[in-house]
Structure formats: structure tokens, C-alpha cells
Amino acid sequence: MLTVYRVGAHDSQVVDEFLRKPIGHHSPALQRVLNVFRGEPTAGKYVLVCTQPHKEWVLGQLSGERGKPVKLLKGQVFRSLEEAERAVFRRRWKKYTGNDLG
């Protein structure tokens, strides 16, 4: 973990901003949350495996160990990068706050 900030329910005001625009200019409050989410350590870190270049991605998780393959998550196939960003944001929101975003 690279940051010590604790994401919680008090951050919920940034959720809509992220879902509207997952990539690009963000408010400082959203960026602070993303620094936690995107700064996760390599073991288990989410990545996008390009199965068809620029068309299809499968969500994967890094092993965190040299030589050990990336784990592909079943059924987690995306046709757009933003859709994938939102899905991973939901997973991480649940992990850090305990709440579903719905």
C-alpha cells in the first residue's frame, strides 16, 4: 500500500464523479481515493488482459511474483475500457468500505 488514506463512506461524494468519467481530470477528493485504489500492491492487483486488441479485455489479477502468470477472472470480459474501470472501482469500493455501489 502506497498511501495511508482510509477510504470510507465519507468519500461517497466522489462516486458519481468517477462513474461519469473514470479516466481524466478528477477532483482532489476523487484523486485521493484513486491513489488508494490504483496504488494497491502487485499481489492481486487488477489488470486488463488484451484478448482482442482495442476490442476486448478480460479482467485479471497480477500474481505479484516473478514468473507466476496473471490470473484471469472468469466471465469478467469487457468491450470498453471505461466499463472495466467502473467494474473495478465497484470491486474496490466494496473492499475498502464494505458497501456495494449497486
Next chain:
Amino acid sequence: MKVIGYSDKLSAAPGETVRFMVHCQLPTYRVDIVRVICGDTNPQGPGVKEQVVKTPVNKTYRGRRQTIETGSYVTIPHCPLLETLNSFSFQAMIWPTTPGRGRQVIMSKWHDRDKSGMMVVIAPDGSLALVLGDGRGREEMLSTAHPLLAREWYFVAVSYDARTRAVSLYQEPLVKYPLTADAAEVHTTAQTEGIGKNRAPLMFAAFRSGRGRTVLDGKYDGKIDSPRLANRALQRLEMEMLKNGPLPSHLGNAVLGAWDFSRDISSTRVSDLSPHALHGETVNMPARGMKGYNWTGEVMNWQEAPEQYGAIHFHEDDLYDAGWEVDFTFTIPATLPSGLYAARLRAGEEEDYIPFVVKPAPGQEKRIALLLPTASYMAYANEHLATNTALVELLAGRLVPLDKYSLFLQEHREYGLSCYDTHADGSGVCYSSRLRPILNMRPKHISALGGVGSSLWQFNADTHITDWLEAMGYEFDVITDEDLHARGVELLKPYRVVLTGTHPEYHSKQMWDAMSAYLNQGGRLMYMGANGWYWKIAYHPTLPGVIEVRRSEGGIRTWAAEPGEYYHSFTGEYGGLWRRQGRPPQMLVGIGFTAQGFDISAPYYRLPDSFSPRAQFIFAGIGEDEVIGDFGLIGGGAAGLELDRADRQLGTPPHALVLATSRGRHTDIYLVVCEELLATYPGLGGTENELVRADMVFFETPNGGAVWSAGSIAWAGSLSHNKYNNNVSRITHNVLRRFLDPTPFA
């Protein structure tokens, strides 16, 4: 990936022959030589473009497996003297980096099949141990049972008396910590009655577990300094006398070898100072010019006190030459125009490309040269940033994309490391070789650092330039950094205009001087990217295809050179940023690295200098208030990824025109580079800090030459927008057309 290859050279002129080495797990594979025009698979862009060139090598070949063995070591050929070895002593100073990672050899004279000989090792528990083999299949290990600490210097020694079977082990830390039991002295009796003879080489840092190239075992991580071998069991006091300085005369008959790694640091040679001349050589390029156990901290340059640099740092994942067998060769036909080419390999659904450059025949040069930044490709060769580090998703501001090449490199560590990686033991990778497949130097490759959109970096990003030159109908030659290093300014002299790649980051002194001379002689340079002329490198003076980078002092770094290890082992030159050596990039090209971020790009806005009559030719056809490059395949804008700025204090010429800037338009993912920070302070991001910007610059050079610098790695990604009809393309075209005109500037 089931078909992969590399070539023995990156560039060749007509009449020269390129050798191709291929690993193929399928029965056959098809080869076609193709001209590479564009390698971008993004459907929003111009698409992948390549043209098959009819050549005699275009055919089907039988596939075979070829393997790579990493791990550096020293090997000393077997000789009759070593055959007489029975009783012995061995000692060395060591600085282990991964004690506890399995059995690691300090020294071996070992034949594994019959278990004959001896090895001094770090045992699996991390302690010093002696392994004896009777030659009848039985081996015995005697250890101190006290684990060594990582990254601490130790005197280690063993002795064995074959007659009495007495064994002594000494494990003496140079720094002693309270409450830490890492020192040991053991006197015991072995069961082995005389060690088995063998004809294996004497080796440091590994042993050979069988025949062939790929049978290394016991690979060691860490430094070894001043190893000595004697033909009897020495007393501890005698060992002390052998630690350093001249060999005591009364031990002259006992000492078989006393190796001094501070000799011939730039080479692969390893010298024995004993009368027996048991010289050896390093394999797979362990790090040399490394400070030894006796480094005082008062000397920073290995040439000034070589005796303090008697250590070699070995790594289990070092690699120089994959050493594959040749599968086919291609002699460049006289009729083949200079350009970027590749051997395209296809086997079933599998595909790989081995890129190479065809240089012009001497005297046949065109007026435009694209200088392909192959030194930078080598520095990045097979980098594992997206899978080794947690930072890339933060830097990219989005999920990390991994294509087949990145996935393969994560699993197949034997393909070696880049100068962006750390070794498995945590130390920085200071050498990188091209004598192996470089899987991120490929058309169609997607890189996590390449920005939202096409996500291209280095080689494949540079195909946006070849694509634009072809689409605009320009005839051009392609030349490489390695050619520039070897031939100097003579390589550039025939050209009216030289274009760089998107990211020409690494330069040897020879390359820097050649470009400077070209510009002073009236040459014209179009710097088509950013973060150029940043790191100083050395090419090896005699070994082909390998560079060295020492990440000293400052700069954006993924590892830092250790204090006292800032000088290149290849040349003795001081390594690090060119800026730290009085040659900021601004001096040469008007701009230099100022900020980076890898999410979305921004446009440029015209500055007052762009309305100077001197800049009129650049902005012909561009409106006064026209926003430049608010489109593109790399982050959606022409200013993105890594950015350069003009700065008079860093050497931007006083008469340079700063034409346009992206200042104030970047996200806070973009941050000021660390070499600008004398102190940390809030507000370093793109929405706040004035140093976060790409500046476009033009200036005249002596004797009628000129420089135009784009200022951003993303620039080339905007060239193809709207079928090449856009203001980024227009500006680039305007500059190139005027630069081709021999009418002198200024």
C-alpha cells in the same frame, strides 16, 4: 507465444547479412520479410500497415525449440594443476543479497553426475557451507548453521584436509551487530575420504549440472571479492595473510589461485595474480566496477582506486547473449530501399516480428533520415514495469493493459531484464543486451505507459512517424543510434534533415557529440518527441549489442545506483543524467524533460513567438487562435506522456522561439520531474505547476542549420488524425518542407 526470434544486428546495409534465430514450438513456421509502416492496432487510427517484400528467405522453416539460460558466473578452464587438488582451502569476501534462496555457489569445482569435487556454497538455510563429493555418487554438506545477513560483507573461508578429514569453516562479518548471531567458526570432521577428481571448470557463482549451455545450477546473487584457492588446509592466520596485498612468499607453493576482479573491469577477463595464471572469464555480464569490501567511501571512481573495486556482483537473472542457433540468414539486396523492416514469423495462429533496419548503401542516401532510437529500445528491452511494480496504474491513471508480449515476459523471466527493472535480488539492472528477443520492440505491441488510446511506447509509437512519412509521400532513410555511435557525424552528414523518434532518451557521448557536430555544420533536426538526450549510456567497446546505464544522482529512476558505483564499467565514464554533466538537453535541442504523466494528453496553444517572421513558415495555414492537437491516438492530444520545456538557464539558446505550449492543460497525474525538486512542496501537478508543460521550440544553428522540437512524446500520435489533414501534421509538414530547402537559416 510459441514462435519468437531475434537477429544478430539491428541494422544492415545492402550486401550485409542479418542472421535470425528462432524458437518455435510448432512443427513449422512461415517467414516473410515485411516493410513496417504502421504497427498501431487501434481501429481509431490508420491501422496496421506492412508490405511483404519478395525475398529468397520468404518460405516455411522447420521449427525447433531454443532455450535461454540466465545467471552470471566466472568460469576458469580445468587444468592438470586443479586435478591434483585433494586437500584445499578457499576463501573470499562476499556480500550476499539473497541468502536463504536455495543453495548458492560461491566457488565450485564440481561434476554433478558422479558427485565429484567440492563447492563452497551458501546453504539453503543461508549459512556458509562446504560440499564435498567422493566421485562415487555421494555428497556431504557441512555448514556453520548460522545464516548470513543480506547485504553485509563477510570473510568466508573453508579448509579440508583429505588425510585427517578435518574441516574448518569461518564466517566472519565485517560489521558486528549486538544480539545478531551471524558469525561462526566450525571445526569438524568430514566423512568424505578424499574428494573425487573431475575435469569440470572451476567456477564462481554457479556450477554446471550437466552438459550443454542450459544446465546451470546453484546460481548466486551478490558480490564476490578477492577469492583465493590453496592446495592444502591453511591455518586461519595464513588465510589472513592472503586477504589482500602481495602473496606471501612462504605461501607461494600453496596458493593455486588469487583472483583480482579489479583488473580488466571493462572486459570479460578475470585475472589470477598467482604464478599459475588460472585466468578465467565472466559469462552473462555480471556487474563490474562494483565497490568491494574495502571501499572507504572516499573514492567514487573505480579508476582512481581499483583496489577498492575488486567485487563482481553476480545475479541469477543476468543475461548477455541468448546464444541461439541461426535459423535463417538474409543478405540485404542492393535494390531494397532503406527503411524499417521485420522478419514476420507465423506458425498456426502464432505470430512474432523481428524488426531490423535497412540502411542506405553508401552514397545512395536520401535527403531525410529517421534516426531510430535503438539505444532507448535497448534500455527498455523487455521491461516488466507493469507486472513488477505497483506504480504503473497510478502513473497511467487507469487500469494497466497487458498484451501477449507483457504476459509472456511476466512468465518467462529467462528473456532477461531491462534497465528499468531490478534484479530479483533488488539491485538495479545496469546492462541491457539486444542479443535476445526484445518483445516490446514489436509492431502491434501495446504498452501500459502509452496513454489512453493506442497505448504505444518507443518502437511501436515510432511507427506513427514512419506511417506519416509514407502517407505524406516523403522518401526517407532509416538509421539507428548504434550506427550513430559507431560512425559519428559522418553518418548524418549526407542528410538535409534528421528526424528523431518519439522518445530518444539514451545517448552515448559519441552520439551526443555527433548530433552536436551535425547541427553546428548546418544540419537540421526535427526532434519529434520528448525526454530526449536524458541519460548518458556507454556501448561496450568490444562486445556487440550491449549498453550500460548507471542511474546516479537524480532523474526519474526506477532504481538508484549505489553510492560509489556511478562510473560506467564499460568505459570509466561518469554515468547518469546528461544534465548532471553540464549538458542539459536544452543546450542541444532547446527543450528538456520537465514533467510526466500517462493518462490523457492536452493540446498546445500558440505563444507570441509563433507570430515572429522567423516562425512564419511553421505556422503557414494555421489560424491565429487555432488550438493545436486537441486530438490524437496517444491520450487524445498532441502534448502528452513525457513533456519537455524550454529553459534559458538550462541552455535553451537565447534566440530560440518558444512557439506553443500546453501549460495549465494537464491532469494532476502529470507531475514535475524529480530533478527539478530541491525541496518538496504542494502543487506539483499539471493543474497547478507551471513546469508541467510541453513547449514547442524553433531556433537556428550555425552555418544555416536549425532545430525544431515538438516537446511531447504524444506529438506523433496526432499526425494521422483526419487522414493526415490536421494542424499537427501541417506544422510537421511545414517544418520538414522548409528544412529540406537548402537555403540557409540565419
